[in-house]
Amino acid sequence: MHPEDESESFESFRKSFSYGTRTDLDFKFFKSMSDDDVAALLQALLADLGDAYDTGDILPLIQSAIAAQAAGYAPDPSVRSRYEYEDGPWNEARTPVAQSRVGMLTTSGHFVAGDDPEPFGETDMTQEEAVDRISEFLRHAPAMSEIPSSTATADLRVRHGGYDTRSATRDANATFPIDGLRTAADDGRVGELASTFFSFPGATSQGRLRKLLPEWVARIKEEDVDFMLLVPV
C-alpha cells in the first residue's frame, strides 16, 4: 500500500503492477503503456463489469484485458529488435504428423516434483520468491528440466518469476500440455511421444542462455523427434 501521507501519481500506480507494490504479472504490461491508455482500459473493464452484474457474461471483460495485453506488449515500431533475423530455420515436413515422434520444449518453468532445478542453489523456492528475485533470474543462466513424457500431471511443479503461474499451477496443461499430447498419441493424431520433454523458466539471462544452447540442442536431438512443439510463455 502507498503511504497515506504521500500522494501517488497515476504513472506510479500504473508501474506498480510490474514488480512493484501491486505486482500482478497478468498486468505488468501497464508499465509500458501510457497513462491515458491504462486509464481507458480500466474504464472499459469497469464498464464491462457493470454489464456483467446483469448479464453474468465476463467474456467482454476478458477480451478487453487480452486486447490491452496485445497493445501493451506490441513493440515500438521505431526500435529494431535485437532478435530480428533475416531468415529462419525452415525444414520441410518429411513424416506425416500421425506417424511422427513428437517432442516438447516450453519456457514455462515446469519441473518434476523431487527434481527441483534449485535456482541459485536455493531449495524449495516458492513462486513468490521467484517473482521477488526476478532480477537475479535475469542475470543468471537457466537450468533446463527434463520431464519424462510419462510423468503424472500431479507430479509436475511450476515456478517462473515472469508470468502469472496461477493457471499453470491449477493445471500444468495451460502452459505444458502433457495430457493433451498423451491424448493425441493415444488417439493416433501423432505417432508417438518423445521419452523426455523439456522446460525452463524463460525469464533468464539471454546471453548465458545462448552459451548453453549447443549442449541443450545436443540433448534434445537425443530424443530423435520428427518435430518439436514449442511453447514460449
Added chain:
Amino acid sequence: MTVMVSAFEHVARVMKIPRTLTVRHPMGRPLGAAGDKERHSEVLNAAFDLLESATANGTLVEFPKDFRPTPRG
C-alpha cells in the same frame, strides 16, 4: 521441424519462426484456461494441422477462437 504456440505474434514475425499458431489468450495460458481440456486439445490439433499445411518459413496462423474461462461442469 518445429511448431510454436504463442500469444505474441510480433515475436514470431521478427524472429522468422518457421510455423506459429497465435492464440488470443492471456499471457500464461497459451493452451487455454486451467482445466479446459477441450480447448487444450483444439489448440494442439491446430498446431498439428499447421505442421502439415505450412509451406514456407514464417507461416503464422491465428487460432480462430477467443479465450474462454474454464468450463464449469
